[in-house]
Amino acid sequence: MKAVCWHGAQDMRVDNVADPQILNPRDAIIKVTSTAICGSDLHLYGGFMPGMQAGDIVGHEFMGEVVELGSAVTNLSIGNRVVVPFTIACGHCFFCDSGYHSLCDNSNPNAGVAEKMWGQSPSGLFGYTHILGGYAGGQAEYVRVPYADVGPMVVPDSVSDEQALFLTDIFPTGYQAIAQCDMQPGDTVAIWGCGPVGQFAIASAKMLGAARVIAIDTVDERLDMAATQHGAETLNPREVGNTLQLVEALRDMTAGRGPDICVDAVGLEAHGVGLEYWYDNIKQSLQMETARPIVLRQAIMACRKAGTVSIPGVYGGIADKIPVGALMNKALTIKTGHTHVQHYLKPLMDHVERGDIDPSFVITHRMRLDQAPEAYEMFQARRDNCIKVVMQP
């Protein structure tokens, strides 16, 4: 089959590889019909995520048709059209039982390594670092899906591929970023990053009743999408200035209070203005920190007293100069993690089916799997107003 394989920084290739097989009783094989490139894939493409190996099949946002089932999967049938959560979860451990599927105890075959890096291991992920299992991903013609009896969800006929696909990751991710914050009536939500995750966080904040949403990004087309699609107010750091100036602007916009909820939907590759950016850029390239935590610093500094900083943006190792004084003295709450997709799949599918939201709004490019190298290049450079690429094998 054809599959998109990582071969190093800035080097994705479409390789010819062997088809996947059923290896465990709870496995299924899915024939992929649609797959997307995520901002998380850009961290791999940029070479910022440790634990990748040349030849790894990438991709964790995919859906398709069930073509083969392991002996223990009885709830699906051959031919079912399914979406597959990007978090691989057993469905039976303490964490799965508690709705924390991205923290599943049993799905990471390399849990020992993750424990060394982080103390405990989160769940395995499709098409990501070997620290999280080295599972082959779904930017491919076929993919092996473990625990298929609890992960994949059958898509109703009335919902198209393009409407269902983002239930695998970015819609639940944007939704969880807000839902985990105990939002109160009247709350203002500030969201850094208007990529696909940011867009769904903005949409979800509106859906969940935020009084105001302030969208922050350095790319004008993305700010435009936030304003026109969801009625967000916008802020471009390139116009406002450095971290202190941005924090001041947010304080002014909220009459001195600060946003009640601050969302970092940017992660470890944040851009910045001036000295701060160069400081992090140099430290990151010398591997003295694994992130440029510019947005995280801003979110902590800007956040209202006793407010919540929510971090869907991905981080891997260690970061420098986090304003821990602001965190403590303002009594902030931090909420973060990979998304517990299985937990949100059903309620969000219901929203899509009822027409409350059409997640396909975020798609800007439709391409063939063959064109993946070009698609990665374009998405990374944010060329041609590229916000979200969907590929078909």
Next chain:
Amino acid sequence: MTPYRPIDPRNDDDTELDSAREREKQRALALAASVGSLMVGMRRGGLSGLLLGAFSGYLAYRASTGRGLKGTGRALARGAERTLTGHRTGPLDLSASITIARSREELYAFWRDFTRLPAIMTSITAVDDLPDGRSRWQAETPLGGTYEWEAKIVEDVPGERIAWRSVEGSDVPQTGEIRFAPAPAGRGTQVELNLRYELPHGLLAAAPLNFVNALSREAVREDLRHFKQVMEAGEVPTGAIHASAHEGVAR
């Protein structure tokens, strides 16, 4: 656990590690080195300590993927190899514990049938039941040999504890014990595995020596993790996508 590789030979940077034995050796070396740098990292503290800790995580990850230290520093590897294959004497105690969301009775019942242990213990290839609470164990050593011994159950408290020891005259006298205790607030069972190997003075045959040298706290912990995976999820996970790349534990 070896990740899936494309069939295009140009993409294969692992050809010199073709033999599984070599991979196993690399795995042991990298794990040893990872533990070493983790300890140094912890003792140092501070940022450099944290970084060393992260480095050890990276090494452990290479170990887990069978790539070992290849290209990470051959001199380091040679040093570690000498340490590993050097003669060791005295008792070697290895313990690990884990919480499993199952009752003590279920966990006890699985473990009490020693013939099921190869499904979760990476180094054990077979266990055969013999009469009178005795059993015959077979292990594969990292360098490809096999090592066999006989054990007998010395204590058996249903739902609580099983203890066993090798019979008189074993190359490497050993004792094992597994304990089951209730976790707080109905959160399943806390399982503790304690193993002790008595390493005699004098030269040992290569197979038992290789077997014992490959043992580590990490390996014991990994076996307990497999126990948990089988009991909670019904299977041991693998990141492979096809059988020829599937070199995880036996199931």
